[in-house]
Amino acid sequence: MRGIGAAAQATYSARALRELLFCAAEVPLGLSILVVPVALTGLPVLVTLLVSGADPGHQQAQPAGPAGFAVVAALFVLVALLVLAPRLARRLTAVHRRLAGRVLGEQIAGPKPIRSRGPVSWLGATLRDGPGWRAAGYLLVQLPLAVLGCYAVVIWWAAGLVNMTYPLWWAWFRNHPPGVQLSPVPVLTPFGVLHVATLAGTFAAFAAGGLMVAAAPWLTRAVVRADLWLMRGLLGPGRLERRVADLERARALAVDDAATMLRRLERDLHDGAQIRLATLAMNLGMAMDRLDAEQDKPGLAEVRDLVGAAHQSAKDAMTELRDLARGIHPPVLDNGLPDALATLAAASPVPVRLTTAIAHRPSQAIETIAYYCAAELLANAVKHSGADTITLTVTGEAELLLLRVTDDGHGGADPAAGSGLAGLAQRARTVDGRLEVTSPPGGPTQVTVELPLRA
């Protein structure tokens, strides 16, 4: 008994009802594309019939009448539809995907939008739109599935439920006096039409309906599974696409993680070792002060020397630690690139003209990469170019951070010649960025770094 109960529960779970709902909704949606061929063939035929019906006498004389126009128009629409198929399919399959998400909780990632500029490129992008054509393919392949879904919903679910109501009808409509001859009532089943003419017969119809309704969920489940399988295969991202997306996500995480870790390291140094050293140096300084005040006491000179040496060491250690911490992560970067670059520019021995226009703040990892690129490029320009002035321009657009370092030096910088430029290019590449160098002999040298706003 319990086994049957569990089976019934599984059969009529909320999931089964959702599948029924989905299957039922997919039927008109899937069949809707039939409108196109029906309209395209139906319209000329209809026009032809109307014209010939209205004026049969002139049919021979005017073969290229309205009917001809209708055919031409239909052909024109057909071509337009074929050209636009990817875009139309994208629109229509978006509804399928939304339905799967809403009703079944099956999230299928949609394709990236088509990118194009201008009408020619628009047409080219449409015709070459792989995901769009795959969506069109889905619509065609899903058509028989929609028919099958229709069959499951109408013949198994609806007819089954109707059959189960037959005994009630009998009680309501067939309470006739005995001896009256009744015409048999048809009963629709998947295996043909039965006819019942007796009360016992209606119970047989009830039983048949019960079996149909019991089997129906499995049928809809099969149709829904097949539909979802098609959707994942044709509407979702392909295997390579998914892999690329996964890798991109993983890489972005790794890049962000590394940046976060460096920030934490710097923060720990700042709040820990650096503060302790500063306090140590301060205390030693106070001790020195005290010792200075009691200079004339005998035997203190040596102590003073020792404390003095410790004091100096503590100060040197602070300087070294500060340089180290700054190399790990310049804290001013937390305030954004403009502040950090201003300090960088000010610290350069060759005058730097700095312009920053950053509308959208990049992620921290990107800011860090941009900062170190700028630092390295400025150092390069100072060391190798013999420039009198350096220009550093940083512009942030909606999707791109552009960093450009120009100097008026003698040029001839070669990224291939083992300079730091190759390393920078490598660093930019870790986030799909680019580095471009133009440095003709005699100058000027211009290095452009292009970074995305997020890793």
Place this chain on the structure above:
Amino acid sequence: MAAAMPGLRVVIAEDAALFREGLARLIESRGHQVACSVADGDALVAAVARHEPDVVVADVRMPPTHTDEGLRAALELRRAHPRLGVLVLSQYIETRYAARLLEDNAAGIGYLLKDRVADVADFAAALERVAAGGTALDPEVVSQLVRSSQQTEGLAELTPRERDVLALMAEGRSNAGIAAALVVTASVVEKHVASIFAKLRLPPSEADNRRVLAVLRYLQP
């Protein structure tokens, strides 16, 4: 422990307890009074309103964001209490921060690396200078700002020696201090200073502190 300037009332803002206590001890050992020590920018603003100190010592990086709240609190305090001396301490020197601090008035402003606290006498002198309306800029600040303001008009006419004098002036040193640093006599320094004022077209006047004006002209990015 003879203090050059007895009885300054000081408020300290620093989030690291160890350093904060050391700082309080140092300041008190120079004969000043620490009215209140706090650990963040908002508390600093509140403490200044309550204790009305002569000078504030503030760390740049404090909770909650650990970026520049000390600096922002300092700027806010400067607007609300123009006569209050503000000495900002930082683990790093950032040009942009210095420029923001010096934007409209360098009188009563100090910006030093935390390292400088190790030289107790110098630090105490800087604190007293700031309290008295002078400036105390870290040599690193000065050298950075100078590089970024090299094209400023008038400065081009200065001789290298006059630039040295001006840089030391920007750090907040007196003529005697400059003379000691450059190993020259005080009268030589006075001559240089007068020449700098002339070249920067700063006529003598009672109201403005010409030294501060010269420094500002010098540092303006």
